[in-house]
Amino acid sequence: MSNFYDKVTGKGWLRRHDGVAAFTVTEVAATLTVATLVIIFFSWLVKKLIIKTKPSLPLPPGPIGWPILGHLLFIKPDFLQYVTKQSQIHGPIIKLQLGRKVYIIISSPSIAKQILKDHDAIFANRDIPVAAIKGTFGGLDIVWRSNGPELHKLRKLVVSEIMSNKSLDACYEFRRREIQYMVKNIHGKIGSPINLSEQIFLTAFNVTINMLWGGSLNGEESNLGLEFRDQFKEFVKLMVEPNISDMFPMLRPFDLQGIESKAKKHISWLYGFFELVIEQRKLGEGPNMADSKDFLQQLLELNQTGDVKTSLSMKEINAMLLNIVTGATDTTFTTIEWAMTELLRHPNKLQRVVEELDAIIGDQNIVEEFHLPRLLYLEAVVKETLRIHPPAPLLMPHMSSETTIIAGYTIPKNSNIYFNVWAIQRDAEFWEDPLQFEPERFLNVIEKRNYKGNSFDFFPFGSGRRICVGISMAEKIIMLMLATLLHCFEWELPNGRKPDVKEKLHLLLSKVEPLVVVPISRSSKWRHCG
Numbered sequence: 001m002s003n004f005y006d007k008v009t010g011k012g013w014l015r016r017h018d019g020v021a022a023f024t025v026t027e028v029a030a031t032l033t034v035a036t037l038v039i040i041f042f043s044w045l046v047k048k049l050i051i052k053t054k055p056s057l058p059l060p061p062g063p064i065g066w067p068i069l070g071h072l073l074f075i076k077p078d079f080l081q082y083v084t085k086q087s088q089i090h091g092p093i094i095k096l097q098l099g100r101k102v103y104i105i106i107s108s109p110s111i112a113k114q115i116l117k118d119h120d121a122i123f124a125n126r127d128i129p130v131a132a133i134k135g136t137f138g139g140l141d142i143v144w145r146s147n148g149p150e151l152h153k154l155r156k157l158v159v160s161e162i163m164s165n166k167s168l169d170a171c172y173e174f175r176r177r178e179i180q181y182m183v184k185n186i187h188g189k190i191g192s193p194i195n196l197s198e199q200i201f202l203t204a205f206n207v208t209i210n211m212l213w214g215g216s217l218n219g220e221e222s223n224l225g226l227e228f229r230d231q232f233k234e235f236v237k238l239m240v241e242p243n244i245s246d247m248f249p250m251l252r253p254f255d256l257q258g259i260e261s262k263a264k265k266h267i268s269w270l271y272g273f274f275e276l277v278i279e280q281r282k283l284g285e286g287p288n289m290a291d292s293k294d295f296l297q298q299l300l301e302l303n304q305t306g307d308v309k310t311s312l313s314m315k316e317i318n319a320m321l322l323n324i325v326t327g328a329t330d331t332t333f334t335t336i337e338w339a340m341t342e343l344l345r346h347p348n349k350l351q352r353v354v355e356e357l358d359a360i361i362g363d364q365n366i367v368e369e370f371h372l373p374r375l376l377y378l379e380a381v382v383k384e385t386l387r388i389h390p391p392a393p394l395l396m397p398h399m400s401s402e403t404t405i406i407a408g409y410t411i412p413k414n415s416n417i418y419f420n421v422w423a424i425q426r427d428a429e430f431w432e433d434p435l436q437f438e439p440e441r442f443l444n445v446i447e448k449r450n451y452k453g454n455s456f457d458f459f460p461f462g463s464g465r466r467i468c469v470g471i472s473m474a475e476k477i478i479m480l481m482l483a484t485l486l487h488c489f490e491w492e493l494p495n496g497r498k499p500d501v502k503e504k505l506h507l508l509l510s511k512v513e514p515l516v517v518v519p520i521s522r523s524s525k526w527r528h529c530g
């Protein structure tokens with residue numbers, strides 16, 4: 001009987017327990033299809049409802065831009081002024097668009113803290129511009145390297161090998177020698193106007209390269225130092241120039257503005273300079289290395305280890321040298337130049353610095369590094385200078401590696417984030433009389449207001465895992481050089497004119513006009529300053 005049933009009805013029958021067929025295959029398939037469709041429909045509906053009840057958060061507000069180009073036509077000539085003005089209109093977190101790139105500008109301490117402290121790991125990346133790709137062998141340096149173990153390795157190397165107290169103390173003699181050379185040079189020009197900006201730059205440059213490989217470019221060779229400055233300046237201009245290749249990566253092969261080829265030219269000059277130094281070192285020339293190794297020597301030895309965890313390629317070494325020479329020179333130079341400018345504009349503050357120096361150093365000694373911790377007013381002057389004129393007023397752009405919600409807004413993955421430290425540090429909400437040069441405001445809070453990036457209304461060196469690696473070196477060079485300039489000489493302005501304070505931004509904020517001043521000898525007691 002059952003065989004007969006199977007034959008007639010086939011295997012496809014579903015039977016009731018009494019053996020009677022209940023559904024056909026077609027009926028079952030139809031039922032399943034309908035059920036699937038119903039499920040899909042309901043999950044779509046649920047999704048829709050959820051989205052309706054919980055809408056995705058908006059992008060930050062900002063000015064209206066042009067289709068495709070976005071805000072490209074508005075950001076020149078002064079990006080810093082433009083974003084500061086837009087933040088005053090649209091609020092402390094704003095969005096700009098340049099081609100396909102999203103730029104987020106932060107100008108509030110609490111939002112900066114959310115990003116640099118609470119979500120630090122997500123925002124610790126960099127979106128490397130085409131010119132910097134060329135200049136750093138595709139991001140092999142510290143500044144442009146993506147966040148990760150390799151970056152950690154390089155940062156650790158710099159912090160523990162060059163920036164440790166031991167290493168900095170070991171090369172104090174280099175700093176001292178270069179600064180004394182500067183004093184001698186200025187002394188030879190007593191009574192005539194000098195371009196102090198140039199002097200400060202060359203000394204900062206020589207101090208840095210002396211610490212790195214025991215070299216310096218003085219006398220005739222100082223032109224090479226100035227040429228280095230100009231080549232690097234041109235390279236930086238190209239890095240910050242709005243580049244169609246960055247905004248529309250598919251156009252990169254055409255290099256429409258010629259930025260990539262120009263960057264190549266400047267960068268070849270700069271690396272040519274390092275290659276010469278490295279070649280000389282390989283030939284055994286350079287300072288006597290019997291007792292200690294300078295940083296270049298340590299880097300070159302890391303090139304020869306077979307250990308992948310610590311070894312460095314020659315490209316990495318070159319890229320790091322560029323970071324350190326330029327990172328250390330331009331920023332410290334700019335800070336000293338601004339501090340001198342502000343003091344010359346505020347004779348009563350200058351007088352207070354000189355009194356402090358005379359009390360602590362006296363008229364028979366030169367400034368030594370062991371004096372520095374006692375120069376509290378001078379330290380306040382440096383902090384006030386970094387508050388009003390932060391050398392990196394937008395820090396370095398950070399990049400988000402995930403879409404993240406910040407302050408109620410969606411920050412898309414791969415956005416470029418700028419922190420407007422310049423505006424925050426001049427905000428009347430956090431600073432009394434913010435535009436006044438008032439070092440006294442730091443005197444009672446000198447410990448609290450430090451450079452560690454833990455107070456988000458004063459963070460000229462950044463904060464979090466991309467904070468500057470050169471803070472301790474910067475502090476020493478700036479304080480020693482300023483103290484020496486102010487202890488050894490009196491300064492007069494040619495024709496009694498106040499120095500101007502016009503600023504211009506090319507990644508770093510510098511003075512438009514160089515500082516030209518007349519050095520005056522302090523009494524005959526200051527013989528050591530000659």
Ligand code: HEM
Pocket residue numbers: 142143144155323324327328329331332335390391392395396397460461462463465466467468469470471473474
């Ligand atoms: C007044 C002096 C200086 C100031 C104001 C300054 C400021 C800064 C700032 C704002 C950043 C970016 C932080 C960020 O991305 O959030 C930075 C990064 C950096 N600085 Fe400095 N800096 C100074 C001196 C130095 C010196 C002396 C060196 C020498 C080694 C140096 C080397 C670097 C390097 C290598 C980075 C990249 C760090 C990274 O991306 O992980 N800086 N600095």
